[in-house]
Amino acid sequence: MKEILKVKGLVRKFGDKTAVAGVDFSIQEGEFVGLLGPNGAGKTTTIRMLTGLLKPTEGEVFYYGKDFSRHAKEAKGFIGVVHQYSNLDRDLTAYENLYLHCILHGIPKEERNSRIEESLEFAGLAEHRDRQVKTFSGGMKRRLVIVRALLHEPKILFLDEPTVGLDPQIRRSLWDLIVKVNQLKSMAILLTTHYIEEAERLCQRVMIINRGKIISSGSPEELKKDLGRYVLEVFHEDHIEERFYNTREEALEELKKCTLSSRIREVTLEDVFLKLTGRRINV
Numbered sequence: 001m002k003e004i005l006k007v008k009g010l011v012r013k014f015g016d017k018t019a020v021a022g023v024d025f026s027i028q029e030g031e032f033v034g035l036l037g038p039n040g041a042g043k044t045t046t047i048r049m050l051t052g053l054l055k056p057t058e059g060e061v062f063y064y065g066k067d068f069s070r071h072a073k074e075a076k077g078f079i080g081v082v083h084q085y086s087n088l089d090r091d092l093t094a095y096e097n098l099y100l101h102c103i104l105h106g107i108p109k110e111e112r113n114s115r116i117e118e119s120l121e122f123a124g125l126a127e128h129r130d131r132q133v134k135t136f137s138g139g140m141k142r143r144l145v146i147v148r149a150l151l152h153e154p155k156i157l158f159l160d161e162p163t164v165g166l167d168p169q170i171r172r173s174l175w176d177l178i179v180k181v182n183q184l185k186s187m188a189i190l191l192t193t194h195y196i197e198e199a200e201r202l203c204q205r206v207m208i209i210n211r212g213k214i215i216s217s218g219s220p221e222e223l224k225k226d227l228g229r230y231v232l233e234v235f236h237e238d239h240i241e242e243r244f245y246n247t248r249e250e251a252l253e254e255l256k257k258c259t260l261s262s263r264i265r266e267v268t269l270e271d272v273f274l275k276l277t278g279r280r281i282n283v
């Protein structure tokens with residue numbers, strides 16, 4: 001596996017405020033990595049620095065071993081990005097929005113039509129190709145911005161909170177599309193999210209970010225295994241006590257002894273975050 005991206009000591013300050021406080025990681029070809037953290041953790045700021053929208057205060061970024069600040073033009077060819085608040089032209093059709101991206105990325109004229117048709121097909125939007133985007137649902141717009149980001153055939157796709165604000169069913173259908181992009185196109189993905197389930201379901205590796213720092217990194221299984229697989233939640237009058245066990249049977253034994261109301265559930269990355277920070281990701 002070849003390394004696409006390497007990030008060393010990345011820092012971004014806004015005045016006195018440190019949004020990103022020294023971040024290091026790398027991403028290999030085809031890898032699916034998540035950046036999971038609460039509001040304000042520094043996810044978007046990180047993505048903006050990695051995609052050339054914001055200059056780092058300190059640190060270095062390399063694409064295929066080349067310094068991003070000195071080879072930005074070449075590196076941008078490797079990068080596809082879907083921003084947290086993404087911009088489609090509402091008055092243009094789906095096809096026209098994609099065509100505009102082709103022009104902006106210098107895709108040769110003779111290749112544009114076939115790439116657009118393939119993208120519309122891939123996103124399940126072929127029959128809506130000539131509809132103005134303002135008539136699209138939230139889910140359809142997200143599908144369109146994702147395939148738009150792939151038109152110039154990047155090596156890594158950055159997805160900043162791709163399913164935020166969508167209802168659960170539409171979120172799931174978007175997950176299917178994102179997994180298809182990763183698997184069928186062998187595309188590396190860096191996805192930011194504050195949805196626990198999204199990180200657990202989709203990502204091979206999750207980096208947990210809090211207050212601008214990556215505080216833990218590993219596969220969802222690796223991150224959870226130190227806690228134990230099951231949690232017994234005991235509902236006290238003023239707080240919930242959490243006890244961790246490796247097997248459901250052990251948890252069940254303890255549950256039987258409990259006089260207070262209690263329940264057993266599987267450990268999630270929320271528990272990992274809570275253990276590390278004393279706070280919840282989603283409050």
Ligand SMILES: Nc1ncnc2c1ncn2[C@@H]1O[C@H](COP(=O)(O)OP(=O)(O)OP(=O)(O)O)[C@@H](O)[C@H]1O
Nearest residue numbers: 014017019037038039040041042043044045046194
């Ligand atoms: N342009 C800016 N000027 C000043 N402060 C900023 C700016 N952009 C971000 N910040 C601050 O930096 C911190 C990190 O913000 P960022 O948008 O990266 O977080 P995030 O993890 O993407 O959060 P969310 O989940 O809400 O999208 C926040 O405290 C935010 O207020």
Ligand SMILES: [Mg+2]
Nearest residue numbers: 043044045084
């Ligand atoms: Mg953000």
